[in-house]
Amino acid sequence: MKTKNQVKLEFPSIPENVALARVIVATMLAGMDFTLTDLDDAKVAVSEAVSNAILHGYQNRPNGLVYLTITADPEGLEVIVEDYGRGIVDVAKAMEPAFSTLGDRMGMGFVFMQSFMDKVDVDSQVGRGTRVRMYKACRQAMRAVQ
Amino acid sequence: MKTKNQVKLEFPSIPENVALARVIVATMLAGMDFTLTDLDDAKVAVSEAVSNAILHGYQNRPNGLVYLTITADPEGLEVIVEDYGRGIVDVAKAMEPAFSTLGDRMGMGFVFMQSFMDKVDVDSQVGRGTRVRMYKACRQAMRAVQ
Amino acid sequence: VGEIRRFLRDDSPVKVSRSYKEIAQRIHRVRQELNGSLGREPTVQEIAGAMNMPVEDVVEALEAVQLPTSIHETLYQ
Ligand SMILES: Nc1ncnc2c1ncn2[C@@H]1O[C@H](COP(=O)(O)OP(=O)(O)O)[C@@H](O)[C@H]1O
Ligand SMILES: Nc1ncnc2c1ncn2[C@@H]1O[C@H](COP(=O)(O)OP(=O)(O)O)[C@@H](O)[C@H]1O
Ligand SMILES: [Mg+2]
Ligand SMILES: [Mg+2]
Numbered sequence: 001m002k003t004k005n006q007v008k009l010e011f012p013s014i015p016e017n018v019a020l021a022r023v024i025v026a027t028m029l030a031g032m033d034f035t036l037t038d039l040d041d042a043k044v045a046v047s048e049a050v051s052n053a054i055l056h057g058y059q060n061r062p063n064g065l066v067y068l069t070i071t072a073d074p075e076g077l078e079v080i081v082e083d084y085g086r087g088i089v090d091v092a093k094a095m096e097p098a099f100s101t102l103g104d105r106m107g108m109g110f111v112f113m114q115s116f117m118d119k120v121d122v123d124s125q126v127g128r129g130t131r132v133r134m135y136k137a138c139r140q141a142m143r144a145v146q
Numbered sequence: 147m148k149t150k151n152q153v154k155l156e157f158p159s160i161p162e163n164v165a166l167a168r169v170i171v172a173t174m175l176a177g178m179d180f181t182l183t184d185l186d187d188a189k190v191a192v193s194e195a196v197s198n199a200i201l202h203g204y205q206n207r208p209n210g211l212v213y214l215t216i217t218a219d220p221e222g223l224e225v226i227v228e229d230y231g232r233g234i235v236d237v238a239k240a241m242e243p244a245f246s247t248l249g250d251r252m253g254m255g256f257v258f259m260q261s262f263m264d265k266v267d268v269d270s271q272v273g274r275g276t277r278v279r280m281y282k283a284c285r286q287a288m289r290a291v292q
Numbered sequence: 293v294g295e296i297r298r299f300l301r302d303d304s305p306v307k308v309s310r311s312y313k314e315i316a317q318r319i320h321r322v323r324q325e326l327n328g329s330l331g332r333e334p335t336v337q338e339i340a341g342a343m344n345m346p347v348e349d350v351v352e353a354l355e356a357v358q359l360p361t362s363i364h365e366t367l368y369q
Contacts, residue, residue: 003208007166008156016151016177023173023355027166030336030347036323037333039351062149139335165348172352182311 006071013054013064013083021050021068025079028072033138041116042077042136048109049081049132056101057085057130076118076137088124095122152217159200159210159229167196167214171225174218179284187262188223188282194255195227195278202247203231203276222264222283234270241268315353318343 009024011017022043029039050066058064067082088094095114100107113120117134124130155170157163168189175185196212204210213228234240241260246253259266265281322342326334340347 003160005158005160005162007163010154012151014149014151017153019177019355020153020170020173023169023351024166026351026355027169027348030340030351031162031165033335033337035333035335036319036339036354039336165346169348169352173355176356 004071004073006069009068009070011066011068012062013058013060013066013085014062015051015054017066018047018050018054021046021066021081024068025070025077028070029077029136032072032077033140034077034136035139038136038139042079045113045116045120045134046079046081048112049079049134052109052132053081053083053085053130057083057087059086074138076135079117079134079136080131081134082129082131084129087126087128087130088122089126091122091124150217150219152215155214155216157212157214158208159204159206159212159231160208161197161200163212164193164196164200167192167227170214171216171223174216175223175282178218178223179286180223180282181285184282184285188225191259191262191266191280192225192227194258195225195280198255198278199227199229199231199276203229203233205232220284221287222281225263225280225282226277227280228275228277230275233272233274233276234268235272237268237270312353312356315345315349316357319350319354 005028007024007028009021011020025042025046026039029042034042050068053066054060054064057066064083064085067080069078069080069082071078093099095110096107097111098107110120110122113132113134117136119133119135121133122130123133151174153170153174155167157166171188171192172185175188180188196214199212200206200210203212210229210231213226215224215226215228217224239245240247241256242253243257244253256266256268259278259280263280263282265279267279268276269279270276319339322339323334326338326342330338334342336347336350340350343350
């Protein structure tokens with residue numbers, strides 16, 4: 001990739017689209033300086049963020065819209081997942097390991113996002129929605145820093 | 147798929163995104179009542195339409211935006227590819243086999259779209275842009291008709 | 293026999309397609325070979341290059357053979 005590529009997606013909050021988000025992110029990463037391990041890691045992170053938008057943001061209602069913005073440049077890949085759902089009351093608390101507002105869940109989604117991506121920012125407003133921004137640096141960019 | 151799923155995409159007119167469009171369409175078809183042959187056919191059709199938007203619509207300039215709308219329902223899949231590029235002077239002529247405004251091209255893009263999809267509509271205005279709508283019916287929907 | 297096999301492959305449901313499985317197995321083999329020769333994990337582009345295959349086909353094959361496992365199984369298998 002010589003220049004910047006920015007792909008924007010909009011899709012309804014149904015579980016089928018988690019797989020779609022994964023494939024799109026993986027395909028964009030595959031054209032860059034990343035390994036299969038990087039792809040697997042990013043796929044888990046994106047699955048978690050999109051699942052959260054559907055399950056928590058829209059409480060599993062199929063009529064919400066999820067927005068995915070993927071920006072690739074020679075340094076790395078940025079993924080933004082947005083929903084206009086219920087929002088998060090306490091983001092710091094929500095990001096703690098094993099915290100979940102649903103009884104039967106592991107509460108590890110944000111932990112996975114943070115361990116598999118180089119950077120994760122969460123912006124949320126109750127009743128407005130949630131925006132998760134994740135970044136993964138290319139292998140080459142990583143080497144340059146070391 | 148029980149209900150409708152509509153995915154909307156926006157991406158810049160760079161060749162890398164032809165592959166992305168193909169993978170997205172294939173992923174959506176894979177969850178429906180289609181065979182691998184159907185997937186391969188649809189991938190060719192989508193590649194041709196997106197390549198046309200980039201190559202002819204935006205004349206290979208990377209700063210145009212291509213819009214892809216994919217709608218899946220239990221009957222089949224609709225793919226719409228839109229560009230706001232130069233448009234087509236004579237659509238009927240453009241769709242003829244071996245017609246191309248670029249000397250080194252085969253002029254078979256529209257022919258492939260028509261043979262690999264069940265329906266292809268083209269709407270274009272010179273100086274405004276082009277909209278290609280393609281439809282592929284599911285295996286079951288096909289059998290019901292026969 | 294080749295014709296029948298082709299027919300079976302092409303008309304089988306996409307998710308359990310034999311050709312995707314074969315490609316995925318080859319990907320893992322090439323990944324291991326390159327790991328040995330390069331002394332580090334190969335990039336997806338390097339794997340695709342060695343297989344003479346577009347990178348998106350590598351992604352697609354791997355995704356197609358992935359069973360719908362839960363996140364737990366994915367991470368702790
Ligand atoms: N998009 C979102 N909208 C509303 N709440 C969210 C969203 N994402 C996460 N949360 C909240 O943060 C909590 C922790 O998320 P996570 O770590 O993924 O664990 P889990 O999904 O297993 O509950 C969730 O239980 C939920 O309360
Ligand atoms: N999106 C588009 N914008 C402008 N012109 C187009 C577009 N798509 C097709 N055309 C015109 O139609 C012609 C035929 O297209 P096609 O059958 O795909 O053949 P080819 O791409 O090989 O020229 C092109 O040469 C071009 O003049
Ligand atoms: Mg979660
Ligand atoms: Mg063409």
